[in-house]
Amino acid sequence: MSRPRKDPRAARAAHLVAGGARPRFDLAAMPATTGRLRRDPRAEERLALVPGTLRRRLDRAQRVAVVSAAPNALAAPVDAAPRLVVIAQPAYLVAVVPDAPGGRLSAHDRQLFGAARMLADEGGGAVLAFVEQPGEELGQAGADRVLALPVSGYDPEAKALALHAALAALDLRHVLFPESADGGDLARRLAALSGEPFFAGTESLSPKAVTRAARGRRVEQRRIPPRLISLAPDAVAPHAGTLHEALPVEFSFPQPTSGALLSAQFIPADPAKVSLAEADFVVSAGNGVSDLNAFRALAAVLGATPGASRMLCDAGLMPRAAQVGASGTVLDARVYFALGIAGAPQHLQGVAKCEQVIAVNTDLHAAMIERAGLAIVADAQKVMPALLALLQQERAS
Amino acid sequence: MKIAVLLSAGRHSVSGRPAPVPVELQALRLAVDLAAQCGGQSGGDVTGLHAGPELGPLTDALGHGLAHLIHLRGEGTADPAPALATALAAGGYDLILAGRAGQGGWDAGLLPYTLARALGLPIIADAAGLAPGEAPGTLGVEQALARGARRRLVVRLPALVTVHSAAPAPLPFAFAGMRRGRVETREAPPAPAPAPDVEERAYRPRPKLIAKAATGASALERLRAATEAASGGGRLLVDPAPEEAAREILAHLRALGLPAGR
Ligand SMILES: Cc1cc2nc3c(=O)[nH]c(=O)nc-3n(C[C@H](O)[C@H](O)[C@H](O)COP(=O)(O)OP(=O)(O)OC[C@H]3O[C@@H](n4cnc5c(N)ncnc54)[C@H](O)[C@@H]3O)c2cc1C
Ligand SMILES: Nc1ncnc2c1ncn2[C@@H]1O[C@H](COP(=O)(O)O)[C@@H](O)[C@H]1O
Numbered sequence: 001m002s003r004p005r006k007d008p009r010a011a012r013a014a015h016l017v018a019g020g021a022r023p024r025f026d027l028a029a030m031p032a033t034t035g036r037l038r039r040d041p042r043a044e045e046r047l048a049l050v051p052g053t054l055r056r057r058l059d060r061a062q063r064v065a066v067v068s069a070a071p072n073a074l075a076a077p078v079d080a081a082p083r084l085v086v087i088a089q090p091a092y093l094v095a096v097v098p099d100a101p102g103g104r105l106s107a108h109d110r111q112l113f114g115a116a117r118m119l120a121d122e123g124g125g126a127v128l129a130f131v132e133q134p135g136e137e138l139g140q141a142g143a144d145r146v147l148a149l150p151v152s153g154y155d156p157e158a159k160a161l162a163l164h165a166a167l168a169a170l171d172l173r174h175v176l177f178p179e180s181a182d183g184g185d186l187a188r189r190l191a192a193l194s195g196e197p198f199f200a201g202t203e204s205l206s207p208k209a210v211t212r213a214a215r216g217r218r219v220e221q222r223r224i225p226p227r228l229i230s231l232a233p234d235a236v237a238p239h240a241g242t243l244h245e246a247l248p249v250e251f252s253f254p255q256p257t258s259g260a261l262l263s264a265q266f267i268p269a270d271p272a273k274v275s276l277a278e279a280d281f282v283v284s285a286g287n288g289v290s291d292l293n294a295f296r297a298l299a300a301v302l303g304a305t306p307g308a309s310r311m312l313c314d315a316g317l318m319p320r321a322a323q324v325g326a327s328g329t330v331l332d333a334r335v336y337f338a339l340g341i342a343g344a345p346q347h348l349q350g351v352a353k354c355e356q357v358i359a360v361n362t363d364l365h366a367a368m369i370e371r372a373g374l375a376i377v378a379d380a381q382k383v384m385p386a387l388l389a390l391l392q393q394e395r396a397s
Numbered sequence: 398m399k400i401a402v403l404l405s406a407g408r409h410s411v412s413g414r415p416a417p418v419p420v421e422l423q424a425l426r427l428a429v430d431l432a433a434q435c436g437g438q439s440g441g442d443v444t445g446l447h448a449g450p451e452l453g454p455l456t457d458a459l460g461h462g463l464a465h466l467i468h469l470r471g472e473g474t475a476d477p478a479p480a481l482a483t484a485l486a487a488g489g490y491d492l493i494l495a496g497r498a499g500q501g502g503w504d505a506g507l508l509p510y511t512l513a514r515a516l517g518l519p520i521i522a523d524a525a526g527l528a529p530g531e532a533p534g535t536l537g538v539e540q541a542l543a544r545g546a547r548r549r550l551v552v553r554l555p556a557l558v559t560v561h562s563a564a565p566a567p568l569p570f571a572f573a574g575m576r577r578g579r580v581e582t583r584e585a586p587p588a589p590a591p592a593p594d595v596e597e598r599a600y601r602p603r604p605k606l607i608a609k610a611a612t613g614a615s616a617l618e619r620l621r622a623a624t625e626a627a628s629g630g631g632r633l634l635v636d637p638a639p640e641e642a643a644r645e646i647l648a649h650l651r652a653l654g655l656p657a658g659r
Contacts, residue, residue, distance in 0.1 A: 222597075263551045267547040335655060
């Protein structure tokens, strides 16, 4: 590495104080920095010094926070008002068919929008979302246009026919589906209907290539992105940063005809039978719960899958299959209700994916209380009967 | 009721050797059970179909309860759909069962859909249970969804149904059953091979997306990201009366859309 040579005369001239008959130099003043910033090890050490201890102690971890403070301060106003991106004249369209159970986008659906944005932003295209019930979150998720599908209830064949009509009429360069139970089914129906090339369960995606596993996960298949793609979960990051307009568009779909499906009825999972990894709502007990009968009754009445911390499983009070955490089950649940659990890191790893945590603990400083969206500092042995009584009272009235 | 089960040439998930695909044996079990339930009315019979160069270990299916296996012999590279479509149309089956995806081929699960289109049959995906419908000529299908949920459907027969791995386990293997079973070989008309527009290489598992762990962050920050996901606007109640705590918890659960206790 070569450094520019120092010019002592120029360095001195930089300290010159203007005005006055005689030249005056203020050597204490720092001249405006040019080029690379210099590290000041003494100032860094002063920042890392922990005050109030007899022995000199340096907390170097703090330095990371100090250094990253500057870019964070710049990033904050961007977060406050995400930039609205308007694509008035799209070069092409990339369609997304999210599952959106109950009209809300799932995490997998958001990743789908991330993939669609990647394909659309490559060449000035726009993202078109096909949904049953248009919601407000679509613009934030990354949709430029929104088309409402004229389907009600469970009728995948009618949905596929509607999509087929749209695929033929609109110039859709790609159509993306989630590789989930309903999304994967719909994608294959459309592939069989239209005869378009279809890439199932894509594990990595870029505008140049898509890959998937085949031959019993021994071979990776790779090609340029075809028209129909279904995306495996957790393969692409969701879209973030910019806001899109989510403009509703009109399209005249053909009249749906009745299929061979005579009736369809949704049956929710039995929480007592589903495995912990699949459960949607988990109630979990830790060392702070001594009344396990009340706990089991509460789990049954709330319709939740029971879990436990390692302490209870080690003690034989709960089955090993119920253990939540790094060496137990990593949950995929939406809601986690922790009773008397301290929140050791090994336990919290099992809860990392849960959207919402409710904690009851006697210790205000427990890690679980910090993690929780609703934290209650109280005795679990008193809260559980109160909750049971409240539920019973509700049922009676 | 005449039932056909589509059996593909699979590979074992661990050893990689030729083996029947587990989910297709589960489909076979559903077919055998359904045929037994309908046995009184129309004399159930279950036929297996395979299109490919050779049967190999698929004769194991005979040991898992299949009585009759039809082998449509064709070239290994040929598309199996046309041969299967003609055989299925000629057989006049009420119900055709297939696996949700193969294991050892392309594994895209697309073949049942192209077959359903070619035969003009309705298709139902991911069955975990089958039962004869109340009205004659209908079938009750229990469809497996994510997180252990189910959907109960009633379809008019004939139909094509793919089977999910949440279906009951295959019938145990019986050697005598394999000896007793009948294999019929037919020559399939030559079909064009699908154009290979993909490039294949050895599989490399790709890292899954991690929540928010910023790349380049320190180990401490990555641990924090893994253990403390953001839970917006945490509310803290210190020493409330148990009744008040219970009311708060229930209101919170309801706000999250859980039917707790209802
Ligand atoms: C290699 C390794 C792997 C591990 N894997 C796991 C794992 O997978 N899963 C797991 O859970 N643990 C695991 N652990 C153990 C983990 O480190 C903790 O020891 C364990 O999670 C603590 O369980 P706990 O919170 O129930 O118990 P404690 O730590 O004893 O906490 C009990 C909590 O209950 C509170 N409490 C007490 N009385 C009451 C009351 N009346 N009402 C309300 N609250 C009350 C207390 O304030 C305290 O916070 C692992 C440990 C190791 C070393
Ligand atoms: N060559 C074949 N012969 C008979 N059935 C097949 C054949 N290939 C696939 N199938 C059926 O189609 C299902 C899906 O296969 P695939 O589309 O290859 O994932 C399989 O589970 C089988 O039931």
